[in-house]
Amino acid sequence: MTAETSSRPLYHIFTRIPQRYDLINHVITLGMDTGWRSRAAQACLEGRPNRILDICCGTGDLAITIAKLADYSPEITGADYSRPMLEIATAKAKMLSQGQNIRFIHADVGRLPFPNGSFDCIGISFAFRNLTYKNPETPKYLDEILRVLRPEGRFVIVESSQPGSAFIRFFDHLYLRCWVFPSGYLLSGNRGAYRYLLDSALHFYSAEETQKFLLKAGFRQITAHRFFFGAAAVYAALK
Numbered sequence: 117m118t119a120e121t122s123s124r125p126l127y128h129i130f131t132r133i134p135q136r137y138d139l140i141n142h143v144i145t146l147g148m149d150t151g152w153r154s155r156a157a158q159a160c161l162e163g164r165p166n167r168i169l170d171i172c173c174g175t176g177d178l179a180i181t182i183a184k185l186a187d188y189s190p191e192i193t194g195a196d197y198s199r200p201m202l203e204i205a206t207a208k209a210k211m212l213s214q215g216q217n218i219r220f221i222h223a224d225v226g227r228l229p230f231p232n233g234s235f236d237c238i239g240i241s242f243a244f245r246n247l248t249y250k251n252p253e254t255p256k257y258l259d260e261i262l263r264v265l266r267p268e269g270r271f272v273i274v275e276s277s278q279p280g281s282a283f284i285r286f287f288d289h290l291y292l293r294c295w296v297f298p299s300g301y302l303l304s305g306n307r308g309a310y311r312y313l314l315d316s317a318l319h320f321y322s323a324e325e326t327q328k329f330l331l332k333a334g335f336r337q338i339t340a341h342r343f344f345f346g347a348a349a350v351y352a353a354l355k
């Protein structure tokens with residue numbers, strides 16, 4: 117079965133994306149997504165890895181941020197199963213002087229077309245939730261990530277999280293229900309996509325739960341840095 121004919125969860129959400137996808141992301145996160153992605157890009161560059169993979173790269177923002185922040189020339193690969201996302205990513209990279217260090221490929225995380233240990237670092241921005249929230253393919257995704265990461269390689273995640281304080285969590289959930297869902301739905305016209313975003317973000321793991329989950333999956337030395345009162349976090353883990 118090819119990615120085009122796939123019945124995998126979420127595939128149809130991400131292959132029917134609006135032209136203004138990036139703008140909508142900035143609006144719904146009140147512009148904070150850029151800063152959080154930069155923190156993840158910095159974490160990816162720790163130890164100056166040469167071969168970096170951005171999985172679920174979407175329109176390429178993590179890969180592009182890594183290329184812009186690097187003071188050397190790592191080989192950066194972005195992989196995603198949505199061709200419309202990859203078309204935007206490729207066009208954006210072409211406009212960058214560092215774009216020549218980035219290649220984008222069409223691939224499902226469940227079947228990555230790379231030999232074992234191909235990457236020193238794998239990063240994922242705002243898509244770990246997609247791979248792990250009520251997703252029956254989760255074990256396959258984690259196995260593939262571990263397989264293509266070299267021993268001692270780093271896995272970096274930036275993802276929404278649950279604030280630890282019940283008081284802050286109340287306001288975070290209010291922001292998700294009253295801003296993220298309606299503005300995403302109105303700007304995109306896609307109710308289902310932003311309903312999924314709302315449900316998964318409301319019920320996703322806290323930072324502590326994500327750390328335990330990664331440990332159980334086979335990663336070690338897991339660190340978490342929380343942002344915006346714990347509404348988002350950057351995790352780094354070693355294979």
Ligand SMILES: C[S@@+](CC[C@H](N)C(=O)[O-])C[C@H]1O[C@@H](n2cnc3c(N)ncnc32)[C@H](O)[C@@H]1O
Pocket residue numbers: 126130131141153171172173174175176177178195196197198201223224225226240241242243246247
């Ligand atoms: C919420 S977007 C995040 C995109 C980007 N990383 C960012 O920071 O904006 C999730 C992305 O994950 C991709 N995706 C979800 N599941 C995937 C899978 N199993 N294999 C490859 N890509 C996947 C979608 O196509 C989509 O581009």
